[in-house]
Amino acid sequence: MGLKDSSGHTNSATARGGERESVFRLRRRPNARVLIIGGGINGVGTFRDLALQGVDVALVERGDYCQGASGASSHMIHGGIRYLENGEFRLVRESVVERNRLLRIAPHYVKPLQTTIPIFSTFSGVLAAPLRFLTHKQQGKPKERGAFLIKLGLSLYDSFSRDGGSVPRHQFRTRQKALAELPMLHPGVKYTATYFDASVHNPERLTLDVLQDGEKAGGRASNYLSLMSVSSNADGSSTAVLRDQLTGEEFGFTADVIVNTTGAWVDLTNQAMGAPTTFMGGTKGSHIVLDHPGLLAACDGREIFFEHTDGRIVLIYPMGDRVLVGTTDVDADMSEDAICTDGEIDYFFDLIGHVFPDIAVNRGQIVYTFSGVRPLPRHDATQPGFVSRDYRIERRGPEAGPQEGGAVVLSLVGGKWTTFRALAEHLADDVLAELGTERKISTAKLAIGGGSGFPDSDAGIQKWIKAHMTPTRDADRAAGLLTRYGTRAEEVISYLDAGHDSLLRSTRELSVRELKFMAAHEQIGHLVDVLIRRTSLAFRGLVTGELLNELAEALAEPLGWDAARVAAEINHAQEVLKRYHGVEVHSLVA
Numbered sequence: 001m002g003l004k005d006s007s008g009h010t011n012s013a014t015a016r017g018g019e020r021e022s023v024f025r026l027r028r029r030p031n032a033r034v035l036i037i038g039g040g041i042n043g044v045g046t047f048r049d050l051a052l053q054g055v056d057v058a059l060v061e062r063g064d065y066c067q068g069a070s071g072a073s074s075h076m077i078h079g080g081i082r083y084l085e086n087g088e089f090r091l092v093r094e095s096v097v098e099r100n101r102l103l104r105i106a107p108h109y110v111k112p113l114q115t116t117i118p119i120f121s122t123f124s125g126v127l128a129a130p131l132r133f134l135t136h137k138q139q140g141k142p143k144e145r146g147a148f149l150i151k152l153g154l155s156l157y158d159s160f161s162r163d164g165g166s167v168p169r170h171q172f173r174t175r176q177k178a179l180a181e182l183p184m185l186h187p188g189v190k191y192t193a194t195y196f197d198a199s200v201h202n203p204e205r206l207t208l209d210v211l212q213d214g215e216k217a218g219g220r221a222s223n224y225l226s227l228m229s230v231s232s233n234a235d236g237s238s239t240a241v242l243r244d245q246l247t248g249e250e251f252g253f254t255a256d257v258i259v260n261t262t263g264a265w266v267d268l269t270n271q272a273m274g275a276p277t278t279f280m281g282g283t284k285g286s287h288i289v290l291d292h293p294g295l296l297a298a299c300d301g302r303e304i305f306f307e308h309t310d311g312r313i314v315l316i317y318p319m320g321d322r323v324l325v326g327t328t329d330v331d332a333d334m335s336e337d338a339i340c341t342d343g344e345i346d347y348f349f350d351l352i353g354h355v356f357p358d359i360a361v362n363r364g365q366i367v368y369t370f371s372g373v374r375p376l377p378r379h380d381a382t383q384p385g386f387v388s389r390d391y392r393i394e395r396r397g398p399e400a401g402p403q404e405g406g407a408v409v410l411s412l413v414g415g416k417w418t419t420f421r422a423l424a425e426h427l428a429d430d431v432l433a434e435l436g437t438e439r440k441i442s443t444a445k446l447a448i449g450g451g452s453g454f455p456d457s458d459a460g461i462q463k464w465i466k467a468h469m470t471p472t473r474d475a476d477r478a479a480g481l482l483t484r485y486g487t488r489a490e491e492v493i494s495y496l497d498a499g500h501d502s503l504l505r506s507t508r509e510l511s512v513r514e515l516k517f518m519a520a521h522e523q524i525g526h527l528v529d530v531l532i533r534r535t536s537l538a539f540r541g542l543v544t545g546e547l548l549n550e551l552a553e554a555l556a557e558p559l560g561w562d563a564a565r566v567a568a569e570i571n572h573a574q575e576v577l578k579r580y581h582g583v584e585v586h587s588l589v590a
């Protein structure tokens with residue numbers, strides 16, 4: 001029997017004779033006013049905004065939610081101080097405002113992040129920067145940014161942050177003080193600048209939270225559903241052919257407005273819709289995650305954000321007991337999968353040596369790698385690192401379509417994680433204008449999912465944990481649930497307490513009933529979704545053969561998997577982890 005959600009639907013995949021509930025809801029009524037293609041943070045954010053306005057909206061994602069660029073970011077919710085150099089003042093201002101908002105409306109996943117820039121020169125970069133303001137092109141070899149330029153940038157950054165003081169102002173330290181604070185830093189450092197941005201610890205779960213807000217408001221969404229093609233109807237609508245990637249079945253879905261938020265794939269999606277475009281020019285970026293206590297200690301709890309010798313901005317960033325190192329920025333070839341290469345790993349090791357020369361790193365300390373393509377606008381002469389990070393919305397009216405009639409198509413070009421709420425508001429406003437309706441509510445102050453009522457102090461968190469402990473749920477487990485779901489953990493806990501439950505043998509971070517809850521509520525298509533996007537087990541390098549077996553067994557009943565499917569899912573998870581994340585997990589099954 002499937003679990004009922006707030007709208008009275010059963011979500012269990014077995015409840016519809018094998019058809020997923022999310023697909024069933026779209027097929028049962030195969031039309032909506034608006035169809036959004038792409039379930040990264042920007043598509044999902046727009047879905048939530050439109051659903052909250054009472055618009056009949058549907059969203060389809062061809063893989064899992066947050067599996068594209070949104071799942072490959074540096075986890076920073078930041079104003080983008082370096083974009084000042086490109087003259088992108090509007091974007092930096094909007095980003096700082098949104099950073100402060102997200103700290104308030106999504107406090108369960110977005111946390112303040114202390115950031116330190118080591119500076120090796122006083123004046124470099126000052127001459128190159130004004131030229132970039134004018135041309136947006138890199139003049140010659142990039143120069144390292146000196147103290148003067150960084151001071152100027154951070155002062156401007158502080159001035160954008162004056163909206164209630166969500167984060168403290170920046171501070172400069174001279175060499176002696178800098179080395180006293182961070183003794184492993186390169187002794188050639190001249191200054192450090194320390195300021196606050198924010199980070200999103202769990203982008204995958206934040207995306208899911210945003211999605212669930214939209215579903216609660218009446219929107220319908222399904223993952224593992226691809227847009228294949230579109231045909232125009234004379235009444236000003238279009239019918240999209242959608243394919244279920246798990247079963248191969250196809251069906252038609254009609255809408256008056258189509259929103260293309262497929263990120264780096266926007267042009268390919270427009271091509272599939274019969275109206276090719278050349279808006280995009282994505283750049284690939286990779287990261288590695290290290291299990292390295294020495295490097296972790298050297299960072300002293302803060303992100304080290306700096307410029308490598310080639311002028312690229314890179315970061316070394318403690319996340320829990322792991323260290324995230326990134327990122328590269330190279331023109332992407334969309335016909336190839338984005339994968340972290342050996343050359344990129346060498347580059348990361350080189351940059352660690354540049355900042356912490358006495359810390360040795362080796363490949364055995366890498367527990368996870370990931371890579372993605374930034375959905376940037378097409379750029380010709382501009383070097384990847386200097387391509388605008390701002391976004392725009394391209395409209396295609398019915399008159400421009402391949403056939404008479406047809407829906408309006410709005411394509412999103414660009415859009416960072418940081419600005420997703422504001423971007424979704426702009427995109428939703430454009431959709432509302434197409435539909436001739438008005439905005440009813442603003443999302444600017446509306447708590448996202450489990451951010452609602454989230455404790456605002458350590459003491460509040462401890463109180464929450466204590467209140468949710470039982471003889472079978474210790475403080476670690478209660479804290480783990482709060483970290484994973486925010487205050488939505490209360491709904492999860494009611495479900496866990498309604499039947500017999502036990503923690504898994506291979507990890508104390510998950511229980512059998514929690515997996516049932518995820519199967520019922522969180523649209524799990526593959527085993528690997530749980531490892532990478534419903535939990536951070538893969539990110540932290542905690543996947544074992546035993547864990548794969550146990551998870552697959554626990555998910556089999558609620559998801560209706562037979563023995564062959566269980567084996568196939570274990571195999572698939574191993575392949576994905578190896579190919580895309582550099583992780584080899586040996587199977588326990590003969």
Ligand SMILES: Cc1cc2nc3c(=O)[nH]c(=O)nc-3n(C[C@H](O)[C@H](O)[C@H](O)COP(=O)(O)OP(=O)(O)OC[C@H]3O[C@@H](n4cnc5c(N)ncnc54)[C@H](O)[C@@H]3O)c2cc1C
Binds near residue numbers: 264286416
């Ligand atoms: C290496 C890297 C580091 C970054 N760091 C940061 C950072 O620190 N801070 C920050 O603010 N931003 C950062 N960004 C940028 C940010 O992550 C992205 O700009 C943002 O996540 C884009 O979201 P999106 O929803 O537009 O695109 P995506 O997340 O790429 O989503 C597009 C989705 O469309 C789906 N799709 C494609 N074709 C179809 C189809 N035919 N049918 C259905 N679905 C389809 C894809 O599967 C994909 O899930 C970074 C990006 C990268 C790559």
